[in-house]
Amino acid sequence: MSKISVLVVDDAAFIRDLVKKCLRNYFPGIRTEDAINGKKAQAMLAKEAFDLVLCDWEMPEMSGLELLTWCRQQDALKTMPFVMVTSRGDKENVVQAIQAGVSGYVSKPFTNEQLLTKVKQALNKVGKLDTLMNSAPTKMNTAFGNDSLIALTGGKAEVVSAPAPNAYLQSTAPAAAAAPTKGLLNSPPVKAPAAPAGSGGGGRGQGQLRLSSGNQLCVIKALSLKEALLVVKRTDNLPQILDSAVLDLEQGENAEVARLNGYLHAVVAHEPKPDSDWLQLTFRFVDQDAQKLDYISRLIARGTAQKHFIPGA
Structure with missing residues (x-):
């Protein structure tokens, strides 16, 4: 059975590495590639097929929304799962991405479970979840930050996961009231x-x-x-x-x-x-x-x- 291939697009190497490690830890048989912006990803998508794209919104040269719009204009990429992984979590941005044809939306920062849930949902819609689940999942660290520490220390460090957040940490900012400009x-x-x-x-x-x-x-x-x-x-x-x-x-x-x-x-x-x-x-x-x-x-x-x-x- 062929491997599921995922393209991770983000201008921050730190984020790309965290996402790839999360996927590889949970799905040992998965194939991951990465691109530093939408322009690089566009060139890769034009040359080879991917089963899923996990993409940031704000990037130099070509944004994630521009890449998504281009993908939906290509016959071969119209139905390809495309998940936005971004700090733009306001209602206006979500609606804009949905109108452009996004398959899923993950707001930064996120836990491993939140990312994996969106990946499974996106692939399930196109009938490829069984292929992804073919490899038994390995035990993973549930703390996003702790997983990054393991990545940097080669698995030698042990960090206790943070307890559930209290009321002070649960405070949230109001939703955006105006349409955003690029990057702001x-x-x-x-x-x-x-x-x-x-x-x-x-x-x-x-x-x-x-x-x-x-x-x-x-x-x-x-x-x-x-x-x-x-x-x-x-x-x-x-x-x-x-x-x-x-x-x-x-x-x-x-x-x-x-x-x-x-x-x-x-x-x-x-x-x-x-x-x-x-x-x-x-x-x-x-x-x-x-x-x-x-x-x-x-x-x-x-x-x-x-x-x-x-x-x-």
């Missing part, structure tokens, strides 16, 4: 928690950190083109290093929001005491989208003038 979303402001002592006060930027376990409001203590230094209120569920996450950065009079994909590079106590009420998180960006990088640059420039940020800290 316009949405109502998210009220951040009061700034802790020593963080520089409430004048700094604010945003929302979205983890697979839930959402957490944050204060932006510092910002550079590669990472953001965040301060969050400590809860019973401590964020884990290498957890995949999405940072909703919100600034400006028009409440502009940039949704940045990345992972937690470091987690430390914000106060010099073991019972610190605040945590300081280093959030590393993985996006290569030019418009997102430009947006961060403008935030840094604005912060330099208004003292909202500490560039490069």
